Amino acid sequence: MIRKVIHWLAARNRRTKQFILIIIDFVLFSGAVWLSYSLRFNALYNPDINQLLLILAAPAIGIPIMYASGLYTSITRYVGEHALWTIFKAVGLTAILWAVVAYVARLEGSTLVPRTVLVLFWLLSLLLVSGFRYISRWLILEFTQEPTKRRNILVYGAGDAGRQIAATLKQSNNRITVFQVDDDPTMWGATIGGIRISNPADVERLIERKGISEAIVTMRSANSARRAEVVERLSDLGLRVRILPAFVDIADGKHTVDLIRDVEIGDLLGRDAVPPDHALMEANTRNKVVLVTGAGGSIGSELCRQLSAVGVSKLVMLDSSEIALYQIDRELAKQAGLEKVAVLGSVDDQALLRRVMRDHAVRTVFHAAAYKHVPLVEANPFEGVKNNVLGTYSVASAAYDSDVEVFVLISTDKAVRPSSVMGASKRIAELVVQDFAEKAKRNKTGKVFCAVRFGNVIGSSGSVIPLFKEQIRNGGPITLTHPETTRYFMSIEEAAQLVIQAGSLARRNDESENFPGRIFLLDMGNAVCIRDLAIKMVQLSSLTVCDESNPGGDIAIKEIGLRPGEKLHEELFFSVEEANPTSHQKISVAAESAPDGFDMAEIFRELQDLTAREDHAGLLAFLRRVAGMGLQSE
Structure with a gap:
């Protein structure tokens, strides 16, 4: 009734x-x-x-x-x-x-x-x-309400956000029981909104006695390392963990205030991103025409997003992929007041590059176009070298001969003591930029050429993270090259912001003039063990790893061995001396000069001849000699 x-x-x-x-x-x-x-x-x-x-x-x-x-x-x-x-x-x-x-x-x-x-x-x-x-x-x-089983949820954090989340959960469904813990000892034993605040040390006992299956982390004022530690601990206890966005993400419009999102792998890396220095973000970009090559790629498209927000007078986007260029052009079309131009073409087309820079009066170039997938470039060395080395030479040469003021190459940690064609090609691309930097300095043109080197970005097209996600979605197994493999990771947003700021630092004589290499290094934090990363990703999917200790687990991890050209560990620089700090705490500069007797004009002619003849053995010998490393390919 x-x-x-x-x-x-x-x-x-x-x-x-x-x-x-x-x-x-x-x-x-x-x-x-x-x-x-x-x-x-x-x-x-x-x-x-x-x-x-x-x-x-x-x-x-x-x-x-x-x-x-x-x-x-x-x-x-x-x-x-x-x-x-x-x-x-x-x-x-x-x-x-x-x-x-x-x-x-x-x-x-x-x-x-x-x-x-x-x-x-x-x-x-x-x-x-x-x-x-x-x-x-x-x-x-x-x-x-539809008949549902009772849910017991743990809210980690009893600050303002934690109290609001706990109160909302209680009000929204009378079948939800909320338990709350906080790191602050002064709050232990207190009751807020009818919920007793417990010691985090009691979490395991609460889970066991109360049957808690979910957790929400609301520690928005804690640093990333502490949040990552809490998330990892709760995940290890078998809970489905979600997280409240940080205040900075809410302010940037990435999340709404009341949104609780699932934990992402970036939350477990423990990196504290430093808010960008607006003066550095705008020095080379505000009210200037900026060209981004490889604009449809992972880094290139994020650079376009960041640049569209700093007030460029015009954004010129160049890419050889029609669909990738269409997607970023369509995305930025929603941004009012942004003047942009989408140019379909290759970085090998020097005539196109010169025309684009001249017709649009380009002042700043971010060269992100590159082939970056190690096994693919290893299998297609000539295309990789043409795109990464000759393409960089074409863009840098067009920039030098036009009114471009700043040229920034997006490089990679794989250029350090490279063991692959891709890494070697990026190291030579760095040498190309170094050569133009020296040339500009000798001729007192005032032009700036520099490179920015960093490791993997989360979610990029060539990253291991999307691969692991797909493999978990398909029920496994996760393919792991080696149990001791480590890599550096940072978010793609942070990487793009730091690249833009590094380009501005390159214009400051006191921070780059004494370093002819002008290779800026981004602080990547601590290296991450890829096996540990795979395990965390399985746990974030509310699944378990199938191994000897848990043969009934959901996802197996299969070791397939290092692929051709891959390293066990990556490095960010190989100078004998330590990298030098800059005014930005996340950016340093390395003094890495070109090898003795390096002649760019001769190198360029030799490489053109090798690629035209498709001399595979000659190309590998050339890469060994010029890039100064040992290739695994034969």
Whole structure:
């Protein structure tokens, strides 16, 4: 019977529900006066006509006040602490005004109103009005929600965000029980919003005794390393972990304030991204025409997004992939006030590059176009070298001969003591940029040429993370090259921001003039063991690893050995001396000069001849000699 009534009421329109609520409040206020008299005289109260009018005066006063307070527009199922405070104020004002009316009636001698009745009316009105709404909320949640099993959720963090999340969970579903822990010892044992705050050391006991299966991490003020530590610990305990976005992500519009998102692998790396220096972000870009090569790629497209936000006068995007260029062009079309040009073409086309730089008056170039997938370049060495080396030479040469002021090459940690064709080609690309930098310095052109070197970015097309995600989605196995393999990782947003800032640092004589290499290194934090990364990704998917200790696990990890050209560990620089710091804490500069006797013009001619003849053995010998490393390919 109750269920039918609740469902009938829930199906009514808003206006009908408001009218019903007003009728109920009319009865409650009137009943509060009658009950106050009955309690005062210890007998059922039988009012005369004057006393009846006084009773009816209570709802006549209270209902308009309740309406003005917005209590008839709020949704009953979401009644919470704020609504209780509003009811308290509305009922308090009603009691005061009714007391005035009762006092006037008493002076006129129309009816007797004991002072005790006034106090009782206030207390009973507050109890009946608020109690009715909370009971209604419980009935609505109980009888209108789909039958679900009870969920026990752990909220890690009892700050403002944690308290709000806990309160929201309790209000949204009466089948959710919330448990809360916090790192602050002063809060242990305290009760907030009906929830007792526990010591994090008790988490395992809580999970075991209370059957907790989910956790929400709300430590928005903690650093990334601490959040990563907490997330990893909870994941290891078998919980499905979600996380509240950091304040900076909310401010940037990446997440809404009330959004709790699933934990991403970047949350476990423990990196604290430094907010970008706006002066460095804008020095080479604001009110300037900027060209990005490889604009449709992972790094190139993120550079375009970051540049579109710093006020470039025009953004020129060049890529040889039609679909990739179309996608970034379409995405940026939504940004008002951005003048952009999409150029379909290759970095090998020097005539196109010169025309683009001349016609659009390009002042800053970010050269991100490159073939970066190690096994593919290993299998296609001539295309890799033509694109990465000759393409870089074409872009740098066109920049030198035009009005470009700053040229920034996007390099890679694989250029350090390279063991692959891809790494060797990127190291030679760095040498190309170094040669143009020296040439510009000798001729006092004022042009700046530099390279920025960093490791893997999370989510890039060639990264291991998308591969692992796909393999987990398909039920495994995860293919691991070697159990001891390590790599550096950073977010793609942070990498793009640091690249732009490094280009600005290159213009400061005190930070780059003394280093002819002009190779800027991004702080990648600590190297990550790829096997540990794979295990964490399995756990984030609420699955388990299938191994000797857990043969019934969900996802197996299969070792396939290092592929041709791959390293066990990556490095960021190979100078004998340590890298030198700059004014930016996440950017340093390495003094890595070209090898003795290096002649760019001769190198360029030799490489053109080798690629034209497709002399594989000659190409490998050339890469060994010029890049100074040992290739695994033969």
